[in-house]
Ligand SMILES: Nc1ncnc2c1ncn2[C@@H]1O[C@H](COP(=O)(O)OP(=O)(O)OP(=O)(O)O)[C@@H](O)[C@H]1O
């Protein structure tokens with residue numbers, strides 16, 4: 001089981017979008033995935049159509065070693081995709097809830113989540129404090145989506161140092177994913193600089209700017225089922241291929257298969273609903 005913290009101390013760089021879309025793509029490609037929403041904004045819980053629920057990650061942090069595993073198993077909820085589960089956030093979640101930075105790591109291990117999942121992804125609030133520390137401590141590695149601006153790039157070097165100093169036994173930055181890519185000369189220069197600073201960590205694929213990400217959130221849709229032919233979805237499949245060493249064509253085929261199944265079952269459901277409505281109006 002791979003435990004990945006998605007982290008950037010900067011806000012609005014695409015952490016939640018990345019976590020949600022990557023987890024959905026993995027689940028559609030046959031992986032069993034659990035995501036943890038470690039952010040009081042609970043955007044990931046909303047994105048996956050579950051919303052903030054109780055018990056949440058906050059109850060796990062505030063629990064005792066005896067209670068936390070049971071709370072964690074109760075906190076795991078289903079999403080719209082059978083192979084994708086979520087532990088939701090709580091709007092009151094804050095640094096003061098973390099009494100022990102290793103609580104999440106210990107609880108994941110006590111629940112033996114590796115029996116159920118191949119990948120756990122933890123979405124984080126911006127910042128680099130105790131909340132993020134709990135995720136770093138639980139993680140084997142850290143993925144960092146970043147925007148391509150000077151301050152954002154300068155900040156990554158500091159972030160890497162801070163992580164090593166504050167959380168010496170936690171996960172380390174393994175991949176950096178450029179987001180909001182517009183293929184301008186300036187952005188290409190930023191990517192080249194990033195590659196020099198973090199050799200072998202920056203993904204070959206950058207995620208382009210695409211309004212589809214806002215659309216799927218607004219409409220409560222799943223990118224790979226409802227907007228598979230968008231530029232955004234195509235680039236995400238490339239990223240999955242790079243980050244998880246999967247065959248891009250195979251992923252595409254599996255996603256297509258699930259998509260067709262899903263469209264068929266939705267059509268079937270609409271047909272029977274319509275038939276029931278017709279029957280009721282005939283009777284009336
Ligand atoms: N590649 C992209 N192209 C266009 N819009 C994007 C892209 N990636 C993310 N967005 C949009 O940018 C906004 C911020 O993204 P997101 O919420 O994922 O960032 P975040 O890093 O999780 O933010 P926060 O730090 O507040 O948690 C959202 O409206 C999202 O739909």
Ligand SMILES: [Mg+2]
Pocket residue numbers: 015016017039043124125
């Ligand atoms: Mg977020």
